[in-house]
Amino acid sequence: MSITFIASSKLPTPFGVFTMSGFEDSANGKEHVALSMGDVADGEPVLARAHSECLTGDALFSMRCDCGYQLEEALRAVAEAGRGVVLYLRQEGRGIGLLNKIRAYHLQDQGADTVEANEQLGFGADMRDYSMCRPMLDHLGIHAIRLMTNNPRKVKALSEAGVEVVERVSLQVGRNPHNDGYLNTKASKLGHYLPQSANGIVTHQDDDIADSTGEQS
Numbered sequence: 700m701s702i703t704f705i706a707s708s709k710l711p712t713p714f715g716v717f718t719m720s721g722f723e724d725s726a727n728g729k730e731h732v733a734l735s736m737g738d739v740a741d742g743e744p745v746l747a748r749a750h751s752e753c754l755t756g757d758a759l760f761s762m763r764c765d766c767g768y769q770l771e772e773a774l775r776a777v778a779e780a781g782r783g784v785v786l787y788l789r790q791e792g793r794g795i796g797l798l799n800k801i802r803a804y805h806l807q808d809q810g811a812d813t814v815e816a817n818e819q820l821g822f823g824a825d826m827r828d829y830s831m832c833r834p835m836l837d838h839l840g841i842h843a844i845r846l847m848t849n850n851p852r853k854v855k856a857l858s859e860a861g862v863e864v865v866e867r868v869s870l871q872v873g874r875n876p877h878n879d880g881y882l883n884t885k886a887s888k889l890g891h892y893l894p895q896s897a898n899g900i901v902t903h904q905d906d907d908i909a910d911s912t913g914e915q916s
């Protein structure tokens with residue numbers, strides 16, 4: 700993995716003015732972005748989100764997933780704290796790409812769940828790679844984070860990449876009738892920490908790191 704910092708600029712948003720830093724992965728041409736705010740290089744743990752691209756949720760207002768809601772909440776939380784970072788990672792569709800995600804959605808429209816659809820297309824349930832995060836954070840002077848996520852695999856992947864995750868901060872927003880089944884599948888098949896739904900999904904507890912959610916059982 701070869702990540703190169705390219706340029707930075709201001710990015711005004713409804714939540715506040717972020718610094719946008721652009722990075723290129725020369726191995727595959729992917730362009731990743733970090734939106735940061737405040738003094739993130741002071742050595743204290745930084746409120747952070749590693750957000751995987753979801754064109755449909757992040758830009759097209761899709762209610763099939765929770766991505767857009769999570770992105771908005773993460774940016775708002777960073778702005779309210781006055782300090783933090785959102786890494787926007789270009790690994791659409793859990794790494795299978797936009798067009799394959801649309802193929803997967805087509806299968807889901809016919810009854811498959813999100814994991815089954817990936818598998819029917821010949822992909823793993825989650826093809827993502829988080830190795831770009833460490834060099835992006837290093838560039839910003841960030842070495843310890845409070846990670847906003849419900850995904851235990853993401854915590855593990857970042858930790859294994861050498862990022863110190865001192866706390867997992869729950870990011871449960873945007874549940875609606877269109878994504879209820881999707882969120883239940885994430886909890887039951889992918890291990891996400893999400894609350895019990897009407898379908899009786901059992902949530903999991905992560906004992907390894909501090910957890911700020913409180914509501915998990």
Ligand SMILES: Nc1nc2c(ncn2[C@@H]2O[C@H](COP(=O)(O)OP(=O)(O)OP(=O)(O)O)[C@@H](O)[C@H]2O)c(=O)[nH]1
Nearest residue numbers: 751752753764790791792793800803813848849850
């Ligand atoms: N293949 C596939 N990808 C999806 C689907 N729904 C959302 N995605 C992608 O999944 C990624 C987001 O992953 P999620 O599983 O929603 O959440 P997460 O990042 O694992 O966990 P959080 O940090 O809690 O958000 C984005 O890249 C989306 O484009 C789907 O049905 N199939």
Ligand SMILES: [Zn+2]
Nearest residue numbers: 753756764766
């Ligand atoms: Zn999404």
